[in-house]
Each structure stands twice: as structure tokens, then as C-alpha cells.
């Protein structure tokens with residue numbers, strides 16, 4: 001089914017599985033280290049590789065955006081990170097190492113027991129989903145749900161004190177405290193979503209993962225919710241993994257952005273790098289799929305073709321059937337995510353071993369922000385290849 | 396590379412007479428609650444809109460603001476409670492809530508959900524042949540074949556052989572939506588109403604769909620209504636924007652004016668809230684400013700606020716706003732707004748330099764967005 005996949009030759013230097021993609025920061029500055037994570041849906045037919053070799057590090061207090069199209073594995077990643085995944089999803093490889101703020105021992109969430117995981121839930125790690133109805137219990141008053149969460153964290157807390165705290169927490173997301181007595185269905189969609197964010201933050205976790213938290217609400221409400229998340233982050237210092245298909249939103253919100261395609265992280269960089277200097281052809285196409293609101297208009301084309309079926313992923317680079325820059329070997333060689341000064345990309349154009357242009361190694365931007373010379377070579381290289389392909393009539 | 400998809404400059408001579416118009420159209424629905432009490436949902440109130448040939452009008456607003464109801468009124472699926480729908484100047488007659496079939500030939504509605512709108516039991520070919528037979532009496536296999544092929548080519552479902560004998564479930568969302576558009580075109584309509592036609596499609600293929608709609612406008616001269624909550628995509632495709640809030644139209648005009656220099660507080664809120672990929676993370680703190688808190692939510696349409704429906708959320712609300720609905724004020728250059736600020740001489744307060752509303756880029760507009768002067772008119776119906 002899959003033509004032979006030739007693994008890249010071993011390389012020295014950065015980018016191998018397990019290398020900290022954030023560069024030289026000490027581990028204590030990181031809250032989560034995900035290494036080589038693989039998740040499959042195992043059903044009757046071929047397994048669906050919904051996440052493959054996902055590797056990234058989350059710094060304390062940062063917002064990491066994860067963008068990708070429908071079916072690219074974003075939700076699968078979120079449920080894997082929080083260990084809320086259910087069969088038929090199976091974690092087939094990798095580790096998710098959590099570093100507690102108090103300097104306690106690091107925990108690999110993949111290997112952790114249900115008991116260990118329960119101890120971390122709410123207090124260290126919590127989740128916000130697209131539909132607040134999935135997170136809130138429809139037959140419990142809001143106050144009771146908050147009280148439950150708060151009292152797992154602090155058993156000495158009285159019922160009354162917990163309800164009072166719940167009212168305070170609702171107020172932090174702009175919901176009046178007397179709503180503690182409401183049932184979820186008595187709130188508007190936007191309020192429910194804010195309530196579920198307040199609940200996720202109730203026990204002051206270090207890490208909150210959010211899966212399309214504002215996709216179901218209108219833009220005005222979205223802006224309000226995100227403003228509140230940013231304000232609370234400033235006050236409480238939690239880190240966020242924020243998943244959405246809306247790259248334009250992440251460009252404004254996230255510190256760094258990971259682009260997912262076919263279950264893989266194909267590029268990871270700061271929001272500015274992803275916008276100003278996207279390297280992976282898919283990232284460029286995705287960025288150019290969002291027309292600007294104010295900048296001059298030009299014709300945009302999106303990306304031809306459709307995202308792959310993960311039951312039968314393309315051989316080699318999973319993007320090759322849609323890639324305008326593909327070249328010799330892209331349909332057989334799977335590029336790995338290679339880091340260069342914090343900006344990582346999985347594309348053979350940047351890979352010397354694959355005949356890409358990066359024989360000098362991927363240059364970081366120089367300290368003053370000007371382009372490195374080698375970087376320009378890569379840009380030239382991409383252009384040359386594009387020309388070459390059209391001239392050669394390679395299609 | 397530098398051609399904008401909508402090269403029409405605002406201020407060009409008045410386009411030809413509208414193909415389809417809504418004139419002061421209102422739609423109320425009577426709903427009955429579980430306990431039997433009746434209430435009236437005021438879904439659309441006094442809406443006036445005209446769709447000229449070869450132009451795209453975008454209708455933007457939040458969910459529940461009445462966009463879909465207005466589209467269904469225009470398409471003849473609902474009868475207005477009051478007011479009139481006119482097709483080429485002639486009022487569309489309704490009998491027992493139904494319009495003559497001719498209206499559906501001229502006005503086609505494309506829905507958000509490409510799954511729901513094709514017959515899943517039939518192949519692409521059959522789905523497209525049906526309107527050809529029904530509306531144009533096309534018979535004969537060869538002729539049907541030729542027309543189906545032509546239509547699929549127009550929506551870029553090529554090579555045709557690869558798609559024509561597929562069932563809808565064998566196509567991707569974007570391909571399915573193109574079949575839906577091909578089917579709408581089979582009828583040879585004069586007007587295409589797209590109700591969130593791309594919002595369920597994958598991000599990377601939305602642009603193809605917008606470019607296709609753009610071609611239908613420029614090459615076929617269709618009149619297009621593009622309904623969306625995504626202002627950036629509206630700007631990409633349309634010529635004019637109309638903004639709806641809580642069942643009412645609050646502002647309209649050439650797109651660059653409306654986006655760069657909103658003349659209604661709600662439009663300003665909507666534009667400022669919309670993500671802009673070009674804005675960049677650097678401005679984040681300013682963007683997610685504290686005043687984004689507690690802006691409230693759109694009102695119920697069963698018991699909408701008196702006066703201006705936006706007043707409970709409006710930072711400029713005055714006494715008059717709470718009791719009297721503002722009239723539509725023409726502001727020149729094809730712009731209009733419905734807000735008391737214009738009659739109270741306070742329109743200048745709407746400008747917010749540095750708060751995300753930047754001057755329009757050179758080239759996008761022929762002249763600088765001059766501060767519009769309010770000219771008082773009575774309710775106008777173009």
C-alpha cells in the first residue's frame with residue numbers, strides 16, 4: 001500500500017527526535033516535552049495514523065497555537081496530551097513529559113497510572129473543548145460543578161466556601177456571580193464557553209489545552225473570550241496549547257505556532273516567523289488562504305487538491321500530491337522536522353541530505369533581525385526549483 | 396498577483412438597475428412555546444437591499460442576526476410579513492406563501508451545507524440533469540451530456556469523467572459545494588444567493604470557491620449576495636457590504652469604506668473583533684484590550700430593545716437611542732448608516748486611529764475616505 005519509505009540518514013546536530021526544539025533553554029523553563037508522539041485509531045480496516053512523530057516543547061506560560069485543516073489530527077493530539085483519549089485511539093509511540101512547577105519529579109503522562117493522572121487533572125492540567133456542553137454536566141448547577149473540581153484540589157474547602165469561590169471565578173470571565181445557581185442550558189453559548197474556561201482555570205493549573213474553544217461563538221464573543229484568557233494568563237501564568245483551524249486567529253494570539261498536516265507537525269516557529277517567513281510550502285499556502293482585513297488585496301489561490309485520507313496517507317512527504325515545489329524523491333522520502341534556531345520545518349527543500357539547499361545548515365535570523373545570507377540561498381533555491389519544474393515540464 | 400478580485404472602484408457611476416431588491420421587508424415568525432404561549436420573533440425588520448448585475452453584495456453579521464431569513468425572503472421561500480421583494484422592478488407575487496416557479500429559475504440559493512443539499516442517492520450527473528429537464532425542458536441524452544459537461548467545467552470539476560458518475564458522498568466537501576453551484580447554474584439564474592457557502596469547507600479550498608464566485612460575477616454578470624460572518628472573506632469577494640444586527644440593517648456601502656472607516660458602532664465592534672492575519676502578534680496587548688470585556692451579547696428577537704437595538708451594548712448610547720429607532724442616513728459615496736450619532740453631530744467619535752482601523756492602502760481606493768457629511772433623508776428605498 002505504501003511505497004517504500006526511506007528514512008532520512010542519521011544526521012548530527014539538531015532536529016533528531018528528542019531534541020529540545022526550543023533551543024538551549026533549561027528544562028525547568030518548560031512545562032511539557034512531547035517527544036515522538038504517535039496516535040492511531042485502530043478499527044477493522046487500516047489503522048488511521050492521526051498523530052505521527054509529534055515533537056515539541058511547551059514553555060511555562062506560553063501560548064502554543066496548533067493550526068491545521070480538518071482531519072489533520074489536532075483534536076487527536078489534544079486528547080492524547082490530556083490522556084482523555086478513548087478507544088479506538090491508541091498511543092503507539094512517544095512520551096509526554098510534564099514538569100511540575102514546584103520542582104517535583106517529572107511525570108511521563110503516557111506511562112502514568114490512572115491514579116497519577118487523576119491527581120494532575122484540574123490542578124496541573126485542564127482542558128477546554130469546542131462545545132462547552134462536552135465539558136459541563138447538563139444536569140448539575142454551575143456552582144456544584146465548580147465545587148466538585150475545587151474540592152478535589154482542596155479537601156478542606158467547605159461547600160459554602162467552594163460555591164463562593166465559584167461565583168468569584170465566574171466573575172473573572174465576566175459572568176455575574178449569581179449565575180452559580182444556573183444550569184448550563186440556561187446560559188447562552190458564549191457564556192457557557194466562558195464558564196467552561198473559568199472551570200478549567202479553577203484550580204490554577206499550569207497547563208490548559210484548548211480545542212477550538214471559540215469556533216462555535218461569534219467573532220465579537222471570540223474576542224472577549226480571548227481577551228479574558230490573555231488577562232488571566234497574565235495573572236495566573238498558565239501555559240496554553242490552543243488548537244484551531246483558524247490560522248489568522250493564532251497569528252494574533254499565539255506566541256509560537258505549530259502547523260499540522262496529515263498528523264505531523266510540518267513547521268514550528270514564532271507567530272511572526274510563521275507569518276513573515278513561512279518555510280514549508282503548506283504553511284505558505286495556508287497563510288495565503290486567509291485574505292487580509294486591511295492590507296491591499298491580491299488574488300489568493302489557496303492550495304489545490306484536498307487533504308489526504310489518513311487511512312491511506314501519501315508515501316514520502318505527505319504533502320507531495322499538493323505541493324507545487326515537490327521534486328525528485330518527495331514521493332518516497334519522508335522529511336523529518338529539523339530545527340534551526342527555534343524555527344523548525346519538515347521539508348526536503350531545507351534538507352542537505354535530500355539534496356535540498358540547506359547544505360550550510362538552516363540559518364537563524366541574525367541578532368539584529370536581518371536575513372542571514374544562507375537563508376536567502378534557500379529562498380533562491382525554492383524559486384529556482386519552481387522555475388526548474390515549470391521549464392522541465394515535470395508534471 | 397496584484398489584481399484584486401473585485402476591481403470595481405467605489406464611486407464608479409451608478410450600476411444598472413438592480414436585478415433583485417428587498418424593499419423595506421419585514422419578517423415576523425410566530426412561535427409557540429411548550430406551554431402554549433405565543434410569541435413573535437422579529438427576525439428581519441425593515442430591510443432594504445438591492446443586488447445589481449455583475450456585483451457582489453456581502454451581508455455580514457453575527458449568527459441569529461437575520462441573514463439567512465433575508466436570503467430566504469429574497470429566494471421566495473418565505474413571504475414577507477410586510478414590504479416587497481422585486482425582481483427586475485416587478486414585485487414578486489406570493490400566493491399562500493409560495494412564489495411562482497419562475498422566481499426560482501431566476502434566483503438560486505446556495506446553502507452552507509453541501510451535504511444536505513444534494514440528493515445522496517443520485518450521481519453527480521443526475522443531480523445536475525434534474526434542473527436542466529425541469530426548468531429548461533432539455534431532453535435527449537447528447538444534449539444533456541453536453542450541458543452537464545459544460546457546467547462541471549465551469550465550476551472546475553475536471554476532468555469531468557472523474558466526477559460525473561460519482562455519488563455525493565464520494566466527493567470532498569469542496570467538490571460537493573462545486574456540484575451544488577453547478578446545479579444552481581444549470582437553472583441559468585440571474586441572481587445567486589450564497590448563504591455561508593464556504594464556511595463548512597476546509598480552509599485551503601475556500602479561496603478556490605471564492606475565486607469561482609468571482610468569475611461568475613465578472614464573466615457571467617450574475618448578481619451575487621454573499622452571506623458570511625467572516626468580514627475578511629467578504630472584503631476579498633464583494634463590492635459592497637451591508638451589516639446586519641439583531642434583524643436590522645445598520646450600515647452599508649462600498650467595502651473599503653465600511654471596513655476602514657465604520658460609521659456605526661456595531662460595525663466598528665465587528666471589524667475590530669475580526670482576526671486579521673496581517674495585524675501580527677506585536678499588537679496583541681492593544682488588541683485584546685481590557686475594554687473587550689463585558690460587551691454583552693446580541694438581544695433576543697422576541698423582545699428586542701426599544702429604540703436602537705444596539706443601545707444596551709453601545710458605548711455611545713444617548714437618551715434618544717433608548718426610545719427611538721434611528722433612521723437610515725445617507726452619507727454620500729453610496730454609504731449609509733442607521734445611528735443617532737450622525738444626527739447629533741457626533742459621528743467624528745467613531746474614528747479610532749490606532750485602534751486597528753488604519754487608513755486604506757493606496758490603490759484600494761481612488762480617493763481618501765473623506766469624512767462623510769450627514770445628509771438627512773427620509774427612509775429611502777433606492
Ligand SMILES: Nc1ncnc2c1ncn2[C@@H]1O[C@H](COP(=O)(O)OP(=O)(O)OP(=O)(O)O)[C@@H](O)[C@H]1O
Pocket residue numbers: 041043048050068069070071072073074075076077087088089245309310311
Ligand atoms: N474515533 C475515531 N475512529 C477512527 N478514526 C478517527 C476517530 N476520530 C478521528 N479519527 C480520524 O483521525 C484523523 C484526525 O482526526 P482529528 O479529529 O484529530 O482531526 P482535527 O484536526 O481535530 O480535525 P477538525 O479540524 O475537523 O476538528 C482523521 O482522519 C479522522 O477521521
Ligand code: SF4
Pocket residue numbers: 280281282317318319320323324325326327330335346347348349
Ligand atoms: S518535502 Fe517535497 S513535497 Fe514535501 S513539502 Fe517539501 S518540497 Fe513539497
Ligand code: SF4
Pocket residue numbers: 659660661703704705706707709710711712713716721733734735736
Ligand atoms: S443609535 Fe445610539 S445606541 Fe444605536 S448605535 Fe448609534 S449611538 Fe449607539
Ligand SMILES: [Mg+2]
Pocket residue numbers: 074075076211
Ligand atoms: Mg478537531
